[in-house]
Amino acid sequence: MEIKRSNDPHRKISVRTIKASCNLQPTPRNQNPAPRNLQLEPCNLNPATRNLNPATRNLNPATRNLLINIQPHPSIRLLTLLLLVLTGVPLSSSLLAQTPASWLPSEVSTLPTADNVRQLEHILKAPSLGVDSVSAQTTVYLTGGTVYLYMHGRSPRNDYLGYRESARITATGDTSVILKIDGLATTDMEDLIIGVYHYGEGMAKVSPPAVERRPVAVMAPTPQIASYIDEFFDLVRGQALDRDSVNWEVLRQDAYALSVTADSLSDIHDVLEFTLRRIDRHSSLQPPAVHRGWATGNNDDDAIDPNLKYATGRRVDDHMVYLSMPGVSSGHDKTLQAYADSLTRLIERLDQPGTSEWVLDLRRNTGGNCWAMLAGIGPLLGDGVCGYFMQRDGSAASGWWYWEGASWYRRRQQLVLTEPYALRQPSRIAVLYGPKTSSSGEVVAIAFRGLPNSRSFGQATGGYSTGNRTFYLSDGAAILLTVSVYGDRDKVPFGAKIQPDEVVSPIKGLDAPAEAAAAWLRRGR
Secondary structure (H helix, E strand, O other), X not given: OOOXXXXXXXXXXXXXXXXXXXXXXOEOEOOEOOOOOOOEEOOOOOOOOOOOOXXXXXXXXXXXXXXXXXXXXXXXXXXXXXXXXXXXXOOOOOOOOXXXXXXXXXXXXXXXXXXXXXXXXXXXXXXXXXXXXXXXXXXXXXXXXXXXXXXXXXXXXXXXXXXXXXXXXXXXXXXXXXXXXXXXXXXOOOEEEEEEEEEOOXXXXXXXXXXXXXXXXXXXXXXXXXXXXXXXXXXXXXXXXXXXXXXXXXXXXXXXXXXXXXXXXXXXXXXXXXXXXXXXXXXXXXXXXXXXXXXXXOOOOOXXXXXXXXXXXXXXXXXXXXXXXXXXXXXXXXXXXXXXHHHXXXXXHHOXXXXXXXXXXXXXXXXXXXXXXXXHOHHHHOOEEEEEEEOOOOOOOEEEEEOOOXXXXXXXXXXXXXXXXXXXXXXXXEEEEOOOOOOHHHHHHHHOOOOOOEEEEEOOOOOOOEEEEEEEXXXXXXXXXXEEEEEOOOOOEOOOOOOOOEEOXXXXXXXXXXXXXXXXXXXXX
């Protein structure tokens, strides 16, 4: 079966995505001139719902007492939960995934379990030396729904290292299927997880996992492949954010071993991608063809990228406006300009007399080019420093800001709006973010932190608040290497998940974070 790669076993679609981000001193090569603002990064990678508590576990006493006598009628429950949100009582999430059940090697398991868990996991130890090739297989009897296998390692640097999943099989009646998956286990993993996930109607009876693991032989690749791998390590070793804590020789030898059968440079791009994920979960590699599409707007006519997603918004009442701001995945100047200009024009259209409250929704902003985002949202930010790129200890801080219709990094303009705009009057801003707010989406989240008229709501971000720098290999592949962390306007470093000012968990049938944000804005009238 076809193996697809993803970073979240709960996503319905598994695709490999690479997106654009902020430019931290791109390193061009003569044969690969870098487009303006060249900084790439993968986005939307963070699994949002792993090993979290069931709905009513660990409720605080105030919440437990309020819920204890609620009748099961949905409208009553919804109203009560809304009141809890508006009164500021913390809630435990009712929609987050439960802890997976153990996938035992000696008996048939049934999904969902008696506790309604739909996920099984089998844990393997990491190898003590080198790399192991791991294959897993199981037979599943389905009465309905969809089922698939997944495999990934857990390491101190990446909880989803080498994530892979099998094809997803959907059944409308009784069906028996065999699922297979292959992956890798390395010494830097704490363990290797093989899991099965079932969703939808019906149930799944899952046979014990049949697992085979084989050490990858330590052999040298061809001279051409070895030279390319050495070129890769020469670029990465001296620049990676946490370079002093990486065992570079182990990574190099593992890359050699995994590339023995490679016949061309393109055959080892996946090996180098896997190596980068071992260094840092935000680092990755973009093959030449993918990079060209990113830089040209995915067309040959220098037109705006047809895949561009624009911001949307609406007036909530005479005082309040809601804005939803997606990411922008492009390195194409015309596309980035269109994104920034359209966002500013949207703000201008919605900014009517009396408007003084804005809800900025970043929950679906998975990243992209932060310079277009900062320029476009600039009217809400106002002029001044918004944040910094820095080392984990706060040193070597370089500022980024919005000023008079342009985004800036250090003392250089990055993107200039065609027609800048300033708000009619000072406003208060509620910012929404959650697990999908990642990478450059987190740049925007940080940009509003510390503003006296701003407050954030929702859940923690994806945890990709690190800056990537782009390096080129001789075949035109682009290395997206993490070299810094984000810092706020007070130079407080991040580099991990960003917690909102008010944590508001999702509630089925209610946009609880948005309601909490609106309630805060209205209280200030």
